[in-house]
Amino acid sequence: MKVTVKSLKGGSSLIDITEKTTILEVKKLVEKDIKIPAAQQTLVLLGKTLQDDKCVQDYPKIKDGTKLFVAIKKQESLNTVLNRFLKKYYSDDQCKLIVDEFMRNFHSKVESLSLDDLERIAKSEIGE
Known part of the structure; x- marks a missing residue:
């Protein structure tokens, strides 16, 4: 079946x-056409958010010709992600100390990178 996916910021596929087909696979197809990373997509049908691990058949209202909408999720900061993870194991005060120290170390390491280091990282990421 063919479905149309429209971005709230313009563009469609x-x-x-x-x-x-899983919803995650749908997101990956959309990523190719609309250039929105799958991890940042939220697919919506009739006001309902579609779950990545479900299949199209789990949503009976998705038929040939259906229009889905894709909203773009704001990326979370590294601090937010670290805090959420660490709160499973540590108190709020301990999390703050750990995250603060991690960020200090992280910034120090990034600032010490040379242009050659950055070029090597870039080449390894784009597969050259």
């Missing part, structure tokens, strides 16, 4: 899917 006509994708071909099956009932067995």
Whole structure:
């Protein structure tokens, strides 16, 4: 079946899917056409957020010709992600100390990188 995915910021994509296609796979197809990373996408159908681990067949209202909408999630800061993870194991005060020290070390290491280091990192990330 073919469905249209429209971005709230403009742009759309006509994708071909099956009932067995997962929502995460739909996001990856959208990523190719609209250039929004799958991790930043929230797919919405009739005001309901679609879950990555579910299949198209789990949403009976998705049929041939259906329009889905993609909203872009704001990326979380490194501090927020670290805090959420650490709160499972430490108190709020301990989390703050750990995150503060981590960020100090992180900034120190990043500032010490040379242009050659940055070029090597960039080449390894883009596969050259």
